[in-house]
Amino acid sequence: MNWQKEVDVVVVGSGAGGMLSALVAAKNRADVLVVEKDKLWGGTSATSGGGIWIPGSDQAKALGFEDNLDDAFKYVRALSADNVPDENIRAYVENAAPMLRWVTANTGVIYTSQPYPDYHAENPGGSVTGYRTHLPEMFDGTLLGNDLKTQRLPSPAASLFGYLNWTFAETYQLLYRGSGWLTGLAKNMAKYWFDWPLRFTSRKDRRLTLGNALTGALRVALNEAGVPLWLATPMKELVTENGRVVGIVVEKDGKPFAIRTRKGVVLAAGGFDKNQQMRDANAPLYNKAWASGGVTSNTGDAIRAGQAVGAGTMNMQSAWAAPVFHVPGEDRGRLCTIERALPGCIMVNQKGQRYLNEAASYHIVGQQMARREKEFGDASPSWMVFDHKYRHQFPMGPLLPLVPDWLQSGAVKSILKKGRTIGELARAMGVDPAALELQIARFNAGAAKGEDPEFHRGDAAYDRMYGDYRHQPNPCLRPLTEGPFYAMPIYPGDIGTNGGLRTNAKAQVVDDAGQPIAGLYAVGNNAASAMGESYPGAGVTIGPAMTFGYVAARDLTGAN
Ligand code: FAD
Known part of the structure; x- marks a missing residue:
C-alpha cells in the first residue's frame, strides 16, 4: 500500500x-x-x-x-x-x-x-x-x-421554518403561547435577520x-x-x-x-x-x-x-422507529413527537379506524404503524385527524397555528385535507365517511370523560408529559367537535437505523x-x-x- x-x-x-x-x-x-x-x-x-x-x-x-x-x-x-x-x-x-x-x-x-x-x-x-x-x-x-x-442545518422538524433554532424551553413557550412568546419570537427572528455577516452568505442561525x-x-x-x-x-x-x-x-x-x-x-x-x-x-x-x-x-x-x-x-x-410527516420536496421524514399527545386529534388508518395509543413514544408508535402496515396494508399513510380548535391552538407537523391555510406553502397545501364536516373530510382523505364518523363518535364519548378505554392514551407518565397540562382530567384527550376538520398523512418511518x-x-x-x-x-x-x-x-x-x-x-x- x-x-x-x-x-x-x-x-x-x-x-x-x-x-x-x-x-x-x-x-x-x-x-x-x-x-x-x-x-x-x-x-x-x-x-x-x-x-x-x-x-x-x-x-x-x-x-x-x-x-x-x-x-x-x-x-x-x-x-x-x-x-x-x-x-x-x-x-x-x-x-x-x-x-x-x-x-x-x-x-x-x-x-x-x-x-x-x-x-x-x-x-x-x-x-x-x-x-x-x-x-x-x-x-x-x-x-x-x-x-x-x-x-x-437543524432538522425541519426541530426548527422554525427549517432555519430558526430554538431551545426545548422556547418550544414550550411557543406551543402554549405563554406570556412573552411573541416578543421572544420577534427577538429571535430579529437576531437572525439582522445578523448581516451571515444573512448574505448562509441560512445558518448563529444561536x-x-x-x-x-x-x-x-x-x-x-x-x-x-x-x-x-x-x-x-x-x-x-x-x-x-x-x-x-x-x-x-x-x-x-x-x-x-x-x-x-x-x-x-x-x-x-x-x-x-x-x-x-x-x-x-x-x-x-x-x-x-x-x-x-x-x-x-x-x-x-x-x-x-x-x-x-x-x-x-x-x-x-431501526429507531418513528411516525413521520413527509413534505413533498424534502429529503427526509419529519419526526412527529409532541403533536400526537395533544388533545383534539387522533390517528386513524385508511379504514378510518384508530389502532394505537397516539401519545406513546415515537418508537412504539412507529413500530406499531410499521407492523400494522405489514399485516393489513392500511397504515402507510395513516392520518392525523384534528378539529378546528386544535388547528388554531397547536402545530401539526409543518402546519403552524395562526398561519392561515392559504398562506401555507404549496407543498404543505398539497398534503393537507380539509372538510366542513367529518364526512366531507373523509371523502377528501379517500376514507369511508361512515367509518370515520363512527370512530370519532366513539372516541369523543370516552374523551369527554378523559378516558380512552381502547388504547389508554394519557394513562402513562410519558403520554401526559407531552399532553396539554391545562386540559383536565386527561391532558391528552378532548373530543373532536368543531369543524372544519383537517387531516394530514403520517407514515411509519424512523430517525435512523x-x-x-x-x-x-x-x-x-x-x-x-x-x-x-x-x-x-x-x-x-x-x-x-x-x-x-x-x-x-x-x-x-x-x-x-x-x-x-x-x-x-x-x-x-x-x-x-
Ligand atoms: P450521524 O450523526 O448521522 O453521523 C454520521 C456521519 O458519518 C454523517 O455526517 C455522515 O455523512 C458520515 N458518513 C457516512 N458515510 C461515511 C463515509 N463513508 N465516510 C466518511 N463519513 C461518512 N437521538 C437522541 O439520542 N437524542 C435526540 O434528542 C434525538 N433527536 C432527534 C431528532 C431528529 C429530528 C432526528 C432525525 C433524530 C434524532 N435523534 C436523536 C437520533 C440521532 O440523531 C441519531 O440516531 C444519531 O445522531 C446518530 O449518530 P451517529 O453518530 O451514529 O451518526
Whole structure:
C-alpha cells in the first residue's frame, strides 16, 4: 500500500459519537484525523434534539435525583434484545456519567438534566420523574468561525421554518403561547435577520441549540485541540495487515488516498438510513429510505466496509422507529413527537379506524404503524385527524397555528385535507365517511370523560408529559367537535437505523465468534445498538454514541 498520510487514529464520520471519540483520543495525546463524506459536518446528530440519556449524572444529583445504576441496567436489560450482551449494557450504564463529566470538563457544551420521564417509566427500574434525559444549553456559533457555515442545518422538524433554532424551553413557550412568546419570537427572528455577516452568505442561525449546540461545541473543542476534519472525504475501504486494521482508503479530490493508522480506526459513519437496497435486504419492516429522518449521506458504507474485513453484524432488521410527516420536496421524514399527545386529534388508518395509543413514544408508535402496515396494508399513510380548535391552538407537523391555510406553502397545501364536516373530510382523505364518523363518535364519548378505554392514551407518565397540562382530567384527550376538520398523512418511518457492526463492551468491532478485530472500533448507528430493538428513553441513541465514542478512544489510546 502506498500510504499518503499517517496518524494515530482516524475517525470516520463527524456526528456526535465520532467527534467526541476524536476529541478524547486527541486529549490523550493521539494524533487524530476525522474524515467526513459530506460537504457538511455534524451528521444526523447536528439535526437532532441533542438529548442524551445518562443514568446517575452529576447534573441529576444536583437536582436531588439519586439514580441507581443497577436500576438503570435492569430497566434497559429487560427492554433490549436477548442477543445484546449484558456487558455492553453495563458498559453503557457505567460509562455514561463519567463521559458526561468529561464532556463538561473539556468542551463548551453544558447539559442540564430534565424532568422527562423514561419512555417505559412504569417498568421496573424506569424513572417516572425523569432526570436521566439531558439537553444541551444554547451555544454561541460565533466561536465556530467559518465552520459555522458548513455545519448541517437543524432538522425541519426541530426548527422554525427549517432555519430558526430554538431551545426545548422556547418550544414550550411557543406551543402554549405563554406570556412573552411573541416578543421572544420577534427577538429571535430579529437576531437572525439582522445578523448581516451571515444573512448574505448562509441560512445558518448563529444561536446554536439542540443538536446544533452539541455538535457546534464539540467542533470548537476539536478545533482548539488542533484536530483536522476533512469534508467531502468518504471512506471507501478498510485496510488490514495480518488481520489487523492498519488504515483506510478515502476518496480525496476525486482520487483514492491511503491513510495509515498507528493505533486504530473508529467507525462513526451512522446507519444505512438512506440506502434503499440495504433496507430491502435487511430491514423490510422499515423499508422506506425516504421516510427516514437520517441524513442522506448515511448509506451504510462503514457497515459494509466492516463486513468486508470479517466483522459480524447484529439486529440489522431494526431501526429507531418513528411516525413521520413527509413534505413533498424534502429529503427526509419529519419526526412527529409532541403533536400526537395533544388533545383534539387522533390517528386513524385508511379504514378510518384508530389502532394505537397516539401519545406513546415515537418508537412504539412507529413500530406499531410499521407492523400494522405489514399485516393489513392500511397504515402507510395513516392520518392525523384534528378539529378546528386544535388547528388554531397547536402545530401539526409543518402546519403552524395562526398561519392561515392559504398562506401555507404549496407543498404543505398539497398534503393537507380539509372538510366542513367529518364526512366531507373523509371523502377528501379517500376514507369511508361512515367509518370515520363512527370512530370519532366513539372516541369523543370516552374523551369527554378523559378516558380512552381502547388504547389508554394519557394513562402513562410519558403520554401526559407531552399532553396539554391545562386540559383536565386527561391532558391528552378532548373530543373532536368543531369543524372544519383537517387531516394530514403520517407514515411509519424512523430517525435512523440501529442495527450494525457487532461490538463488545470496549466498542471494539468483533467477528461472528465474538473475537475483536484489532485496530477497529464502531460507535453510534454504525454499531448494533445496546438497546436492541427498544427505545428506553429520550437520548438513547446519542447518549450511547457519545459514551462508546469515549470508551473507544480511551481504549485505543491506552487510557483505560
Ligand atoms: P450521524 O450523526 O448521522 O453521523 C454520521 C456521519 O458519518 C454523517 O455526517 C455522515 O455523512 C458520515 N458518513 C457516512 N458515510 C461515511 C463515509 N463513508 N465516510 C466518511 N463519513 C461518512 N437521538 C437522541 O439520542 N437524542 C435526540 O434528542 C434525538 N433527536 C432527534 C431528532 C431528529 C429530528 C432526528 C432525525 C433524530 C434524532 N435523534 C436523536 C437520533 C440521532 O440523531 C441519531 O440516531 C444519531 O445522531 C446518530 O449518530 P451517529 O453518530 O451514529 O451518526
